[in-house]
Amino acid sequence: MSTRTRICLVTGANRGIGLEFTRQLLARGDRVVATARQPGKATALNTLAGEYPGRLHVLPLDITQPRTHAELARELPLAVGDxxxxxLLINNAGVLHSGERFGALGLDTLEHSFRTNAAGPLLLTQTLAPQLANGARVVNMSSRIGAIALTRRFGTPSYAISKAALNMATALLGQALSPHDIVVVAVSPGWVRTEMGGADAEVATADAVAGLLAQIERLAMTDSGSFFDWQGAPIPW
Known part of the structure; x- marks a missing residue:
């Protein structure tokens, strides 16, 4: 990356890991475009925008709706310049449906998880590809739960299936974007203390994000298409 101020885009930035990414990227001096489905209700993001005038831009995005991907691409020049x-693109927006059990799975839940966790990041990256810098990094927020080799029980099926699909999307995007020296990776933040992870989770949000940012800084083209955790340990597919 060059010495100019870096521009980072974080999806699902209104809370949890996405919000913490936004905080830490701003703290290190980057400009950030942070997206949320309802920016007007993203209180913490809007507070940050007041603390970092001109460096944080909060824009609307519904990752499940490709038309909003195109709208975001059109808004970016107005926000950060022509x-x-x-x-750095961090595809963080995701969903975890609780209460699923074998024998009572529904297509609507499976489809919604797939649209949010796999198809959304893939299609958004495709839309934003012309606006990615040569040498950019694309980080897809995956999970160890999506690792087929680590599956030991039946649990959170729509989440697990959609994250496994996201991992394949990561490998494919790595191939598509390699001519521009763009590295694409899937990462697992671990079991993080967020609204999704719960209060009993093992890893503090700030620690997970700091660890991931340290790993992202070390990425080389040979890492494209890989899958690793917040401490840099590889995860089997």
Whole structure:
């Protein structure tokens, strides 16, 4: 990456891991475009925008709706300037449906998880590809739960299936974007203390994000298409 101020785009940034990514990226001096489905209700993000005038831009995005991907791409030049070059895209927006059990799975839940966790990040990255800088990094927020080799029980099926699909999307995007020296990786933040992870989770949100950012800084083209955790340990597919 060059010495100019980096531009980062974080989806699902209104809470949890996405919000913490936004905080830490701003703290290190980057410019951030943070997306939320309802920016007007993203209180913490809007507070940050007041603390970092001109460096944090909060824009609407529903990751399940491709039309909003196109709208975001059109809004970016207005937010950060005509020569948009995104250095870091963090596909963080995701959903975890609880209460699923074998024998009572529903297509609607499976479809919604797939649209949110797999198809959404894939299609958004495709839409934003012309605005990615040469040498950019694309980080897809996956999970160990999506690792087929680690499956030991029946649990959170729509989440697990959609994250496994996201991992394949990561490998494919790595191939598609390699001519521009863009590295694409899937990462697992671990069991993080967020609204999704719960209060009993093992890893503090700030620690998980700091660890992931440290790993992202070390990425090389040979890492594209890989899957690792917040401490850099590889995860089997």
């Amino acid at each position: 020569d948009v070059r995104i250095d």
